[in-house]
Amino acid sequence: xxxxxxxxWVAVCVDVLVHPEVDPVGVVDAVYVxxxxxxxxxxxxxxxxxxxxxxLLATTSVNPDTGQxxxxxHCGLVTDRYxxxxxxxxxxxxxxEAQVLGEEAAYRGWDRVAVLTSTPHAARTRLLMERxxxxxxxxxxxxxxxxxxxxxxxxWVGAFVYQSAAWVKTQVVRDC
Numbered sequence: 001x002x003x004x005x006x007x008x009w010v011a012v013c014v015d016v017l018v019h020p021e022v023d024p025v026g027v028v029d030a031v032y033v034x035x036x037x038x039x040x041x042x043x044x045x046x047x048x049x050x051x052x053x054x055x056l057l058a059t060t061s062v063n064p065d066t067g068q069x070x071x072x073x074h075c076g077l078v079t080d081r082y083x084x085x086x087x088x089x090x091x092x093x094x095x096x097e098a099q100v101l102g103e104e105a106a107y108r109g110w111d112r113v114a115v116l117t118s119t120p121h122a123a124r125t126r127l128l129m130e131r132x133x134x135x136x137x138x139x140x141x142x143x144x145x146x147x148x149x150x151x152x153x154x155x156w157v158g159a160f161v162y163q164s165a166a167w168v169k170t171q172v173v174r175d176c
Contacts, residue, residue: 020122023142029110030055031144034097034117034125037061041074043146044116048082053114056084057104062092094121094128094166099176102132105139114142120159124167132176 031053033044038061048056061070075086087104089096105113113133117125126143133139 020119020145021126021143022119022122022145023114025052025114025144026142027051028053028112028114028142030057030104030108031114031116032057032097032101032104033059034094034115035059035061035092037072038070040116040118040146045074045084047116047144048084049079051081054082055108056082057100058084058086059097059100060086060088062088094125095132095173095176098125098128098132101129101141102134102176105133110139112140112142114144116144116146119145119147120163124163124170127170128176131174134176 025047031044031048033040033056037044037058041058044056044058058072058074060072060075062068063070069088072086074084077084087100089100101113101115104110115125115129122143122145126141129141129143133141
């Protein structure tokens with residue numbers, strides 16, 4: 001029975017964490033890169049330079065040991081293609097980031113937004129972002145991925161454990 005449970009868990013993890021649904025890159029009203037931004041910002045800025053959106057929201061990351069925000073020299077950047085605005089979600093979690101997106105999308109009237117995250121985090125990100133952008137108007141949420149680290153076997157096992165536990169929590173805690 002334990003082996004069947006383990007096999008089932010691995011099968012779900014492979015489906016949800018290794019091969020999540022990822023949308024094709026295209027033009028959107030805004031892109032939101034969620035934490036940890038410091039490992040994703042260079043690839044995100046290169047994407048923004050292609051003209052996919054006029055606005056880039058970026059989570060300001062928090063040091064888990066000190067509770068202090070990381071220095072971010074990209075906040076407030078304005079180019080001829082886009083502006084970059086940093087946000088600090090409360091709570092500092094994917095759920096908090098989803099709440100920020102829901103508020104911004106409703107306030108700004110965005111019809112189509114893309115959220116940029118890592119592959120193992122994509123399915124849970126989609127679920128929370130879609131859940132939190134429900135309002136009087138429908139906002140289409142796309143999920144794009146960036147590989148911000150070379151995981152290796154140990155990294156994938158860690159991602160499986162953490163993300164699968166977080167996936168279960170997201171299924172149990174159904175609110176935004």
